[in-house]
Amino acid sequence: MIVASLAFYLFATVLVAAAVMVISAKNPVHSVLFLILAFFNAAGLFVLLGAEFLAMILVVVYVGAVAVLFLFVVMMLDISFTELRQGFLQYLPLGALVGIILLVELVLVYGGFAISPDVEGRLAAPMPTPDTVTNTHAIGQIIYTHYIYFFQAAGMILLVAMIGAIVLTHRSRGGVHRQKIADQIARRPSDSVEIVKVPTGRGI
Amino acid sequence: MPIAVVPNFALAAPEIFLALAAMALLVTGAFMNERSAARVTSYGGVLALLVTAGIVLSMNKASRMTFGETFIFDGFAAFMKVMILVSAAAVVFMAKEYLIRHEIDRFEFPILVMLATLGMIMMVSANDFIALYLGLELQSLALYVIASFQRDGTRSAEAGLKYFVLGALASGMLLYGMSLVYGFAGTTGFVPLADLFAHGGAPTGVIVGIVFILAGLAFKVSAVPFHMWTPDVYEGAPTPVTALFAVAPKIAAMGLLIRVMVGPFGDLGGQWQQIVIFISIASMILGAVAAINQRNIKRLMAYSSIGNMGYALIGLAVAAEAADPVIRADGIRNMLIFLAIYVFMNVGTFAVILTMRRGGRMIEDIDGLAGLSKTNPLMALCLGVFMFSMAGIPPFAGFLGKLYIFQSAVQAGLFPLAIIGVLASVVAAFYYIRIVKVMYFDAADEAFDSPIGMEMKSILVISFIFVTFFILFPVPLIAGATRATASLLGG
Numbered sequence: 001m002i003v004a005s006l007a008f009y010l011f012a013t014v015l016v017a018a019a020v021m022v023i024s025a026k027n028p029v030h031s032v033l034f035l036i037l038a039f040f041n042a043a044g045l046f047v048l049l050g051a052e053f054l055a056m057i058l059v060v061v062y063v064g065a066v067a068v069l070f071l072f073v074v075m076m077l078d079i080s081f082t083e084l085r086q087g088f089l090q091y092l093p094l095g096a097l098v099g100i101i102l103l104v105e106l107v108l109v110y111g112g113f114a115i116s117p118d119v120e121g122r123l124a125a126p127m128p129t130p131d132t133v134t135n136t137h138a139i140g141q142i143i144y145t146h147y148i149y150f151f152q153a154a155g156m157i158l159l160v161a162m163i164g165a166i167v168l169t170h171r172s173r174g175g176v177h178r179q180k181i182a183d184q185i186a187r188r189p190s191d192s193v194e195i196v197k198v199p200t201g202r203g204i
Numbered sequence: 205m206p207i208a209v210v211p212n213f214a215l216a217a218p219e220i221f222l223a224l225a226a227m228a229l230l231v232t233g234a235f236m237n238e239r240s241a242a243r244v245t246s247y248g249g250v251l252a253l254l255v256t257a258g259i260v261l262s263m264n265k266a267s268r269m270t271f272g273e274t275f276i277f278d279g280f281a282a283f284m285k286v287m288i289l290v291s292a293a294a295v296v297f298m299a300k301e302y303l304i305r306h307e308i309d310r311f312e313f314p315i316l317v318m319l320a321t322l323g324m325i326m327m328v329s330a331n332d333f334i335a336l337y338l339g340l341e342l343q344s345l346a347l348y349v350i351a352s353f354q355r356d357g358t359r360s361a362e363a364g365l366k367y368f369v370l371g372a373l374a375s376g377m378l379l380y381g382m383s384l385v386y387g388f389a390g391t392t393g394f395v396p397l398a399d400l401f402a403h404g405g406a407p408t409g410v411i412v413g414i415v416f417i418l419a420g421l422a423f424k425v426s427a428v429p430f431h432m433w434t435p436d437v438y439e440g441a442p443t444p445v446t447a448l449f450a451v452a453p454k455i456a457a458m459g460l461l462i463r464v465m466v467g468p469f470g471d472l473g474g475q476w477q478q479i480v481i482f483i484s485i486a487s488m489i490l491g492a493v494a495a496i497n498q499r500n501i502k503r504l505m506a507y508s509s510i511g512n513m514g515y516a517l518i519g520l521a522v523a524a525e526a527a528d529p530v531i532r533a534d535g536i537r538n539m540l541i542f543l544a545i546y547v548f549m550n551v552g553t554f555a556v557i558l559t560m561r562r563g564g565r566m567i568e569d570i571d572g573l574a575g576l577s578k579t580n581p582l583m584a585l586c587l588g589v590f591m592f593s594m595a596g597i598p599p600f601a602g603f604l605g606k607l608y609i610f611q612s613a614v615q616a617g618l619f620p621l622a623i624i625g626v627l628a629s630v631v632a633a634f635y636y637i638r639i640v641k642v643m644y645f646d647a648a649d650e651a652f653d654s655p656i657g658m659e660m661k662s663i664l665v666i667s668f669i670f671v672t673f674f675i676l677f678p679v680p681l682i683a684g685a686t687r688a689t690a691s692l693l694g695g
Contacts, residue, residue, distance in 0.1 A: 156223060
């Protein structure tokens with residue numbers, strides 16, 4: 001078990017450190033790279049918890065797609081983050097005040113939080129044990145069986161988002177020269193070259 | 205969580221059909237050339253919406269649930285769905301010509317309207333907060349896009365952006381309310397929630413949650429004090445989109461409001477009744493007073509719809525008075541009748557607004573209607589009848605709608621609501637009748653472009669016949685509303 005605890009502390013420390021670096025790195029590209037590091041460590045924590053499917057999904061979806069997309073956006077948009085951060089010290093007292101108020105509220109809420117003693121009995125659907133149902137199977141059961149309606153509705157919402165983005169941004173611009181291979185092949189010298197006899201000393 | 209069984213998909217047949225039809229048209233449109241694609245998806249969209257309405261009508265109206273009690277189909281849902289589907293079909297039908305004239309006849313428009321309608325019919329069938337939110341978001345997202353469909357015009361883009369930002373805020377409030385209810389009650393399903401609150405009384409957190417949910421939904425029906433977006437969005441959006449905004453989403457959000465308030469929170473009526481009364485009174489007064497100075501007919505219709513939502517909410521306030529089940533049922537029934545009449549009047553009025561065109565340009569000024577009785581007497585007659593009906597003058601349909609609503613308020617002993625409602629509708633009569641005066645007594649302006657097109661004519665004729673002769677044959681609608689109410693309260 002000592003190996004598991006060591007791994008947990010390793011992953012957790014690197015995760016928190018990487019997360020801090022994401023918001024404090026000067027260079028936005030470095031931020032995204034630290035974000036990827038954080039994702040990998042979170043995936044490690046999932047593996048420790050026995051949720052290997054989620055760990056794989058995290059790496060594949062977040063590192064493979066989302067973070068790379070972020071990287072593209074950050075590189076292409078060319079935002080100067082140092083400029084954005086200029087008022088940092090000026091807003092620090094107010095921000096700190098808000099943060100402290102939130103923290104106090106959270107402490108108050110969790111201070112009064114009590115777990116009902118008969119909570120085990122109240123669980124309507126007891127959690128399946130990992131021995132009988134695999135991770136993937138359990139998630140599939142939730143998404144495709146219990147919540148099939150919600151899942152499909154969410155799919156329709158994403159479809160609308162896609163159509164909307166295309167409708168609002170795609171436009172056929174004028175003045176774009178497209179290659180028309182048939183026209184190019186059919187072109188004869190007589191179509192584009194005109195031979196003019198220029199009298200000496202007169203010009204055209 | 206019930207044990208997994210294959211859910212009864214048949215109950216969601218209208219939704220499934222509409223979703224499949226929208227996707228099929230999307231693929232068809234994407235592979236056709238641009239010009240004909242717009243026409244095909246437009247007619248296909250109208251057809252699909254009407255077929256969906258037919259499916260709804262042909263289904264067994266007994267109250268049944270599926271998908272683990274998160275989806276309900278009953279007479280109430282069927283009534284609302286038919287209204288939503290038919291009005292959306294009418295709007296797509298009318299929109300084609302406008303879109304072609306403004307060179308925004310892209311094939312995505314009918315598809316987005318279909319998807320928005322899908323969201324609306326999912327909303328009225330929602331029996332769980334998550335299902336409710338997903339339907340609402342599907343509707344809103346599609347509506348944000350079509351509000352800014354004329355994306356090269358700054359006003360349309362502004363309308364879309366305004367609607368989007370404020371809509372996101374409203375969604376946030378709604379979600380916050382739902383999370384509070386979930387946090388304090390431990391469930392999002394309407395059935396368990398109704399069981400929990402059946403003996404009256406609920407924790408304060410739930411009450412706060414209900415307030416937030418009401419605020420979020422009041423935004424969607426553009427009731428005061430959440431109405432600020434309405435005039436700007438109505439004015440800026442392309443006119444067919446405005447016509448859609450004025451009817452279908454309002455009906456859906458009202459259906460949702462009734463389902464949520466009367467279903468899970470029905471026994472907490474005393475807690476939320478004051479809020480509904482306040483919203484209702486404020487909307488009626490604002491709708492009547494703020495419209496007086498409007499010169500733009502789209503803005504005028506925006507304020508008119510705010511006022512009309514105020515009248516409709518009287519029915520909900522009556523339903524909160526749970527003392528007598530008969531009065532309660534009457535309140536909801538009269539609200540449904542009012543909404544159905546509202547749909548016909550609005551679709552008809554917007555059909556007229558869509559034909560207000562001179563030299564190819566749209567006229568939105570009320571003064572542009574001057575002398576319409578001489579240049580186009582039939583259209584002037586139609587608009588005149590719609591305006592008299594909205595003002596609540598007998599013998600037109602709008603009069604009966606208001607009469608029923610005020611009757612309910614009096615029966616339930618909510619006299620302030622009835623009195624303020626009558627006064628507000630007297631004030632509102634001023635600006636409705638002013639339009640009639642402009643048409644019939646002002647010096648004639650140049651005639652509008654003609655011919656107005658077969659689509660507009662058919663819509664105008666249908667609405668005109670309904671509004672004029674409803675008083676002679678009110679029974680089918682009243683019977684339908686009665687059945688819908690019975691299935692909502694009985695199930």
